Amino acid sequence: xxxxxxxxxxxxxxxxxxxxxxxxxxxxxxxxxxxxxxxxxxxxxxxxxxxxxxxxxxxxxxxxxxxxxxxxxxxxxxxxxxxxxxxxxxxxxxxxxxxx
Amino acid sequence: xxxxxxxxxxxxxxxxxxxxxxxxxxxxxxxxxxxxxxxxxxxxxxxxxxxxxxxxxxxxxxxxxxxxxxxxxxxxxxxxxxxxxxxxxxxxxxxxxxxxxxxxxxxxxxxxxxxxxxxxxxxxxxxxxxxxxxxxxxxxxxxxxxxxxxxxxxxxxxxxxxxxxxx
Numbered sequence: 025x026x027x028x029x030x031x032x033x034x035x036x037x038x039x040x041x042x043x044x045x046x047x048x049x050x051x052x053x054x055x056x057x058x059x060x061x062x063x064x065x066x067x068x069x070x071x072x073x074x075x076x077x078x079x080x081x082x083x084x085x086x087x088x089x090x091x092x093x094x095x096x097x098x099x100x101x102x103x104x105x106x107x108x109x110x111x112x113x114x115x116x117x118x119x120x121x122x123x124x
Numbered sequence: 125x126x127x128x129x130x131x132x133x134x135x136x137x138x139x140x141x142x143x144x145x146x147x148x149x150x151x152x153x154x155x156x157x158x159x160x161x162x163x164x165x166x167x168x169x170x171x172x173x174x175x176x177x178x179x180x181x182x183x184x185x186x187x188x189x190x191x192x193x194x195x196x197x198x199x200x201x202x203x204x205x206x207x208x209x210x211x212x213x214x215x216x217x218x219x220x221x222x223x224x225x226x227x228x229x230x231x232x233x234x235x236x237x238x239x240x241x242x243x244x245x246x247x248x249x250x251x252x253x254x255x256x257x258x259x260x261x262x263x264x265x266x267x268x269x270x271x272x273x274x275x276x277x278x279x280x281x282x283x284x285x286x287x288x289x290x291x
Contacts (some may be wrong), residue, residue, distance in 0.1 A: 045143035095278035102285035
């Protein structure tokens, strides 16, 4: 029977992988995928904590996180499509109009 | 215990491969594998509702949306030849900072695991879909309604953003 610590360590590992992906990759779609990995890592720790407390609140928060993730994916991918139409590229280094 | 380690290994390996792939289509497919393993972990945690919506919403809806956009844009590979900057892995300052952050995380994990007692999960848990539904529509009713507003806003936003500019 795995303990709470096992789930939390797994969640930390997955979150680190997602963070590394956001910083290392230079493809907007892969960066969005890394954000999904991070959201899933957090979901796992929510469910594990809810299981440990013996309540359903953790699972309900996961439900809301998934809704927000769906909204984020829809808007983010719409932005990616608009950017690709403008610049013909998915490299975030190409999108520097807001930098100075 | 064995199934936990198998599923955890699949999840970690698939996630690592997601950020190691150069082709986004493979990344999306590997992420679906990772979500499948996480869904198995939710089953182990006595959360069948979350396991099912993980498959239906994440793997079924969000990842299909990603796959659709990747195939629509038809730009599978990262362009590395005409990059404006050095690759992030080759720059010294950010790499040093990242290594420091990783060491701090490992040290904190080690300290936490060494200090905290091994707390086993309680044997029984209330995680029936009935309990989740009752809590969702009574205690969290306002948040549930606000969520529908969020989805409406996201839908309108996606349509407006992806629309072709009228010339």
